[in-house]
Amino acid sequence: MALRRKILLPSILARPAWDAIASRPDLxxxxxxxxxxxxxxHALLADAHAVGLSLTPFGPAELLAAPHLQVVARxxxxxxxxxVPALTRRRIPLMVTGDANSPSVAEHALFFMLALAKxxxxxxxxxxxxxxxxxxxxxxxxxxxxCALIIGFGRIGRRLALALLALQMRVLVVDPYKSATEIRAxxxxxxxxxxxxxxxxxxxxxxxxRNSETQGLLDARRLGLMRPSAFLINxxxxxxxxxxxxxxxxxxxxxxxxxxDVLDLEPPSRAHPLLGLSNVLFAPHMAGVxxxxxxxxxxxxxRNIIDTLDGRPARSHVVNPEVLGPPAHA
Numbered sequence: 001m002a003l004r005r006k007i008l009l010p011s012i013l014a015r016p017a018w019d020a021i022a023s024r025p026d027l028x029x030x031x032x033x034x035x036x037x038x039x040x041x042h043a044l045l046a047d048a049h050a051v052g053l054s055l056t057p058f059g060p061a062e063l064l065a066a067p068h069l070q071v072v073a074r075x076x077x078x079x080x081x082x083x084v085p086a087l088t089r090r091r092i093p094l095m096v097t098g099d100a101n102s103p104s105v106a107e108h109a110l111f112f113m114l115a116l117a118k119x120x121x122x123x124x125x126x127x128x129x130x131x132x133x134x135x136x137x138x139x140x141x142x143x144x145x146x147c148a149l150i151i152g153f154g155r156i157g158r159r160l161a162l163a164l165l166a167l168q169m170r171v172l173v174v175d176p177y178k179s180a181t182e183i184r185a186x187x188x189x190x191x192x193x194x195x196x197x198x199x200x201x202x203x204x205x206x207x208x209x210r211n212s213e214t215q216g217l218l219d220a221r222r223l224g225l226m227r228p229s230a231f232l233i234n235x236x237x238x239x240x241x242x243x244x245x246x247x248x249x250x251x252x253x254x255x256x257x258x259x260x261d262v263l264d265l266e267p268p269s270r271a272h273p274l275l276g277l278s279n280v281l282f283a284p285h286m287a288g289v290x291x292x293x294x295x296x297x298x299x300x301x302x303r304n305i306i307d308t309l310d311g312r313p314a315r316s317h318v319v320n321p322e323v324l325g326p327p328a329h330a
Contacts, residue, residue, distance in 0.1 A: 004025070004026055004027055004028040005026060005027050005028070005049040005050070005309065006028050006030055006047055006048045006049055006050075007021055007027055007028065007029050007030065007048070007049065007050045007051070007052070007305055008030050008031075008032055008044055008045065008048045008050070008051040008052065009021070009029050009030070009031055009032070009051075009052040009301070010031070010032060010033075010034040010052060010053065010054040010056065010075065011031040011032065011033055011034070012034060012054060013052060013054070013075060013298045013301065014294045014295050014297070014298035014299075015295070015298070016295050016298045016299035016302065017029075017052065017298035017299060017301050017302040018302075020299060020302035020303065020306065021302055021305075021306070024306065027306070027309075030044060030048075032044050034053075034054040034055050034056045035055070035056075038061075041056065041062070041065075042061070042062065042065035043065075045062060045065040045066035045069070046065060046066070046067070047068060048066055048068065048069060049068050049069065049070050049071075049309065050069070050070060050071045050072070050073065050305040050308070050309060051066070051069065051071075051072055051073070052073045052074075052075060052301045052302075052305065053072060053073065053074050053075060053082065054075045054076075055081065056081075057081045057082070058072060058081070058082045058083065058087075059082070059083035059086055060083060060086045063083075063086055063087070063090055063092075069090070069092055070092065070308065070309060071092060071093055071095060071304070071305055071308040071309065071313070072087060072092060072093070072094050072095065073094075073095040073096075073301045073304040073305050073308075074094065074095065074096045074097065074301075075097065075297050075298065075301050076096065076097055076101060076288060076297060077096045077097060077098070077101065077102075077155070077156075077288075078096075078209065078210075078236075078237060079094060079096060079209075079319055080209070080210050080211070080237060082094055084319055084320055087320060087323075088320045088322065088323055091323045092323065093308060093313055093318045093319075093320060093321075093323050093324060094318070094319040094320055095301075095304035095305070095308065095313065095314075095317045095318055095319070096317055096319060097296070097297045097300040097301060097304070097317070098155070098300060098314070098316060098317050099155050100293060100296040100297040100299075100300045101288035101289070101293040101296065101297055102155040102156045102159050102288075103159060103293070104287065104288050104289065104290045104292070104293040105156045105159075105207075105235050105287045105288045106156050106159035106160040106163060107163075108235055108261060108283065108286075108287035108288075109156075109160050109205050109207075109233050109235045109259075109287070110160060110163050110164070111259075112231075112233045112235070112259025112261075112281055113143060113148075113203050113205070113231065113233060113259070114143065115259070115281055116231045116256075116257045116258075116259055116279075116281060117140060117141045117142065117143055117231070118140045118141075119138065119140045121278075121281065122138070122278075123135065123140075143164070143167050143169055143203075144167060144168050144169070145168065145169070146169050146170070146202040146203065147169065147170040147171075147172065147200055147201050147202050147203075148164050148169050148170070148171050148172070148201060148202065148203040148204075148205065149171075149172045149173075149174065149191075149197050149198065149200065149201035149203070149204045149205070150171060150172070150173050150174070150188070150205050150207060151174050151175070151194070151204065151205070151206050151207060151208050151217075152174075152175055152206065152207035152208030152209075152236065153173045153175040153178045153182075153183060153186075153188075153207075154175075154207065154208075156207045156235075157173070157175070157205075157207040158186060160205060160207065161173070161186055161187070161188050162186075165187050165188075170189070171187070171188040171189065172188065172189050172190075172191045172197050172200060172201060173186075173188045173189065173190055173191065174190075174191055174192065174193075174194045174197050175190075175208070176192070178190075194217075194222065195222065195225055198222060198225040198226050199225050199226070199227065201226065201227070201230055202227065202229065202230050202231070203230065203231050203232075203233065204218075204226065204230065204231070204232050204233065205233040205234075205235070206218070206232075206233065206234045206235070206236045206240055206241065207235070207236055208236055208240065209236070209237065210236065210237035210238070210239050210240050214240050215239050215240065216239070216240070216242050217240050217241075218232070218240060218241045218242060218245075218246075219242045219245055220242060220245035220248070220249075223242070223245050223246060223249045223254070223255065224249070224254065226249075226254075226255060228253055228254055228255065228256065229256050230255060230256060231255070231256055231257045231258065231259065232246065232255060232257075232258045232259075233258070233259045233260075234258070234259070234260050234261065234262055235259075235261040235262065235287040235288075236262065237262050238262040238263040238264040238265070238266065239264050241260075243263065243264055243272075243273075243274060244273075246258060246274065247273045247274050247277070250274075250277050250279055250280065251277065256279065257279040257280060257281070258274075258279070258280045258281070259280070259281045259282075259283075260274070260280060260281070260282050260283070261282075261283040261284075261285055261286065261287040262285055262287075263285075266284075266285055267284065300317075304317055315327065
């Protein structure tokens with residue numbers, strides 16, 4: 001009997017991934033701790049044909065330890081801790097989970113918008129603390145009729161746009177990689193450059209990847225273009241927003257509030273200045289993680305691995321499609 005091909009999966013991966021691999025007698029799923037010792041991970045890579053990643057960094061050292069590797073599959077859509085050029089040089093596809101968590105992230109961005117506009121945390125505290133009579137001191141606001149700016153019009157940005165349009169909001173989009181025709185077809189308004197859109201928006205929601213183009217994208221100068229009544233939402237990646245500049249803007253009334261699922265350093269120090277502001281809502285990098293999305297992502301990780309090993313990877317899930325060659329119909 002032929003030896004089974006070894007698939008490394010992070011132990012935190014949900015059950016559907018393990019079940020999918022177990023359904024194939026030619027594959028063997030082996031767990032590893034995503035935050036375990038590097039030497040242990042490298043030893044496991046020695047005879048691995050595929051690896052699923054959660055938060056474990058993956059670069060040249062890992063590739064050197066994995067001579068038989070054929071595919072790397074991220075449990076999510078971000079890949080800033082993966083050395084894509086190194087994978088590409090080895091002609092190894094990097095797979096992401098496509099739409100698996102985009103509904104969850106879009107919903108969380110909308111949750112931040114509603115919670116901030118409706119003063120959810122503050123009103124909850126008034127009731128709990130017996131300060132009902134103070135409810136009219138600071139009135140909440142509506143999303144209806146307001147203007148939202150979406151930075152990045154991929155799977156998540158599109159889903160959020162649909163929800164905001166349903167609330168009868170005006171939706172602006174900044175994405176240099178999407179055509180104006182495509183953005184208008186979705187009922188939104190393309191705007192360029194970013195500096196032209198920021199002064200128009202009551203809500204700015206970030207949905208672009210973090211890379212050399214977007215690191216520090218929302219710096220002090222650009223934050224200064226936003227309305228003092230505006231809210232900033234970041235469910236993408238830490239580092240896209242300059243945290244020191246954001247703290248200054250929020251502290252001095254240059255911005256009304258922020259909803260942050262991601263930060264530069266995670267978890268943050270207890271002394272992080274933003275943690276001391278009452279006009280910021282936080283989540284612990286969980287926007288894309290729900291009971292449902294956890295299962296969807298795990299199933300997609302397994303499917304990405306199986307399909308690639310079978311020679312039919314889903315091209316729409318491949319970050320570096322050049323490793324696959326031209327499409328069959330080309």
